Amino acid sequence: xxxxxxxxxxxxxxxxxxxxxxxxxxxxxxxxxxxxxxxxxxxxxxxxxxxxxxxxxxxxxxxxxxxxxxxxxxxxxxxxxxxxxxxxxxxxxxxxxxxxxxxxxxxxxxxxxxxxxxxxxxxxxxxxxxxxxxxxxxxxxxxxxxxxxxxxxxxxxxxxxxxxxxxxxxxxxxxxxxxxxxxxxxxxxxxxxxxxxxxxxxxxxxxxxxxxxxxxxxx
Amino acid sequence: xxxxxxxxxxxxxxxxxxxxxxxxxxxxxxxxxxxxxxxxxxxxxxxxxxxxxxxxxxxxxxxxxxxxxxxxxxxxxxxxxxxxxxxxxxxxxxxxxxxxxxxxxxxxxxxxxxxxxxxxxxxxxxxxxxxxxxxxxxxxxxxxxxxxxxxxxxxxxxxxxxxxxxxxxxxxxxxxxxxxxxxxxxxxxxxxxxxxxxxxxxxxxxxxxxxxxxxxxxx
DNA sequence: AACACTATTGACCGATCGGTCAGAACAATC
DNA sequence: GATTGTTCTGACCGATCGGTCAATAGTGTT
Numbered sequence: 001x002x003x004x005x006x007x008x009x010x011x012x013x014x015x016x017x018x019x020x021x022x023x024x025x026x027x028x029x030x031x032x033x034x035x036x037x038x039x040x041x042x043x044x045x046x047x048x049x050x051x052x053x054x055x056x057x058x059x060x061x062x063x064x065x066x067x068x069x070x071x072x073x074x075x076x077x078x079x080x081x082x083x084x085x086x087x088x089x090x091x092x093x094x095x096x097x098x099x100x101x102x103x104x105x106x107x108x109x110x111x112x113x114x115x116x117x118x119x120x121x122x123x124x125x126x127x128x129x130x131x132x133x134x135x136x137x138x139x140x141x142x143x144x145x146x147x148x149x150x151x152x153x154x155x156x157x158x159x160x161x162x163x164x165x166x167x168x169x170x171x172x173x174x175x176x177x178x179x180x181x182x183x184x185x186x187x188x189x190x191x192x193x194x195x196x197x198x199x200x201x202x203x204x205x206x207x208x209x210x211x212x213x214x215x216x217x218x219x
Numbered sequence: 220x221x222x223x224x225x226x227x228x229x230x231x232x233x234x235x236x237x238x239x240x241x242x243x244x245x246x247x248x249x250x251x252x253x254x255x256x257x258x259x260x261x262x263x264x265x266x267x268x269x270x271x272x273x274x275x276x277x278x279x280x281x282x283x284x285x286x287x288x289x290x291x292x293x294x295x296x297x298x299x300x301x302x303x304x305x306x307x308x309x310x311x312x313x314x315x316x317x318x319x320x321x322x323x324x325x326x327x328x329x330x331x332x333x334x335x336x337x338x339x340x341x342x343x344x345x346x347x348x349x350x351x352x353x354x355x356x357x358x359x360x361x362x363x364x365x366x367x368x369x370x371x372x373x374x375x376x377x378x379x380x381x382x383x384x385x386x387x388x389x390x391x392x393x394x395x396x397x398x399x400x401x402x403x404x405x406x407x408x409x410x411x412x413x414x415x416x417x418x419x420x421x422x423x424x425x426x427x428x429x430x431x432x433x434x435x436x437x438x
Numbered sequence: 439a440a441c442a443c444t445a446t447t448g449a450c451c452g453a454t455c456g457g458t459c460a461g462a463a464c465a466a467t468c
Numbered sequence: 469g470a471t472t473g474t475t476c477t478g479a480c481c482g483a484t485c486g487g488t489c490a491a492t493a494g495t496g497t498t
Binding site for chain 1: 248249250251252253254255329332333335336337338339343346347350351354371373374376377378380381383384385387388389391392394395396398399400401412413416417419420421422423424425426
């Protein structure tokens, strides 16, 4: 045994697991749970199939582990939002954070999308539990903003869905977007252009005047 | 043989084919091309597996036939749009038409989404050909609207993607939406509410003054 | 060197995959 | 009723599926 007494994970084991998770994320995100095969994941990871099962136990365990990993990345989004917050800043941050997450973890985002398309067999509890509460609490705050006259009286749930869909589109439909634009991938310039477009349309569309505050180094 | 001389399709044959196509659309839309099995399609259709292949030839032929059928339904969208058109009316129609298509053909929409997620192996030609031209021509007209001062100077491509994503979200992520809302399915009231929200935000966000024309009794 | 434990993997399992095929069942024409 | 062509389907094929296992190789401790 190696000296890693506190944790049961050795450095080498951890490295291999990351290799497998990364390979599995690619395959699952393209073909969904059923469409992905352990052999394809093994090939992608450059390991024999039996080795995948040795480290991950089963196809299902590997899959839910990927889902959990992806969802933990979203926890920070819209975390500190209060009725006193500036809607312009919060929504603008929301848009940029979501867009960044999609660009940073494209396979994870697609994995999530495929899971939802399949009817969310592994995530139904999460959707109708944690995430539902998350949306409800944020919606309540946004509703207060409307009552305070900070923005138009729009349904906050539709607003949240709008931002989700608009930002996710560019990662999950990347094949469509790049096919139509005729480029291999979105450039940094494109991404910034898209962010500004979304900020412009959504903020203005919700009747939120652009924040005049000196955009202090937020965060 | 029946009397259907002009066409090689008998009424009975056509009925069975529709049954199969409908069953296949459900299975493919949930699990993607690889994840769907002919046995599952056969069970869904209530027919023996060999019968599916008798009518459809192969899994791949069945799949591309479904893709083509779905895409033909989109042909009417934004068909007659000119530089003289009223942006408010055109975009409003666009939103409602897209939303209606998603509601009318939810499985077909999900099928398309799964195909894109997989990297569009069967649709890359369509995306970088037909659809690319479609977007380019519409974008050119929208750009003219901006130059005429009818609306803000936004990138028309991002606008088109925004409307696509926002409307498709409610069909392709229906599992997420209903899970969060806590309902079984979206009601007519919800749908109308969403349409109005999208019209409000997108038109206003693009600086399009609401059409004062007598809003003829659509719907 | 002996021992204990982990890591690795080829071989194999029953089940299911997409697809073929021969022949039964059916229908229409003469 | 015999003939012809279409429809239908159980049985079967090789390949691949997720998963098991025993044998082997490697590593750390004593």
